[in-house]
Amino acid sequence: MSVVAEKLEITDELIAERRGDPTGKLPEDMPVWMGKIITKIDRFSLWIGRIVCWLTIPLFGAMVFEVVARYAFIAPTMWAYDISRMLAGALFMLGAGYALSKGVHIRADFIYRTWSVKTQGKVDLFLYVFFYFPGLFVFLWMSTDFAYLSWIRGERGMDTAWMPLMAPIKTCLPVGVLFLLIQGISELLKSYFAATKGRWP
DSSP: OOHHHHHHTTSTHHHHHHHOOTTSOOOTTSOHHHHHHHHHHHHHHHHHHHHHGGGHHHHHHHHHHHHHHHHHSSOOOSSHHHHHHHHHHHHHHHTHHHHHHTTOSOOOHHHHTTSOHHHHHHHHHHHIIIIIHHHHHHHHHHHHHHHHHHHHHTOBOOSSSSOOBOHHHHHHHHHHHHHHHHHHHHHHHHHHHHHHHSSOO
């Protein structure tokens, strides 16, 4: 085993490395249907991640514009703060499914990585079935209602002078949860394979 691989085995990047490539070859003993679902979902999340990352450009643009306007021309904007926090929130929520596909969500890896692959798979499988999916379904229901009410009321932000419409950013909540649920199916199948075969796909 190479020195690089040995270093990866004792770092958090291992979790991301083992699940990171949606175009990679899946194990030959994996059922065809399972492999197709995992591949399609992981590719979907990859494309969502590639699209959502473009939100960083208008986010940085708004911040740079505000800094230049404020300090060079003494003309601060009313909109840069709202735009920046909305874009950051959208980036966070819409990119959550992609982050899950890469295995970079926060977890207690200092404990988790000491377990056997089968144990990791069993724990992940249990947590996905009994906590992840039930929790996200509740969150999806609540956030959909949250966004819907914002649209029909024409809700505006009341904490700044610009008072932007809040419905678009609130809609990112249920959409982001939906992306997490979709990617969760792939992770559930990967966990099942690890729990039964003793290795991660």
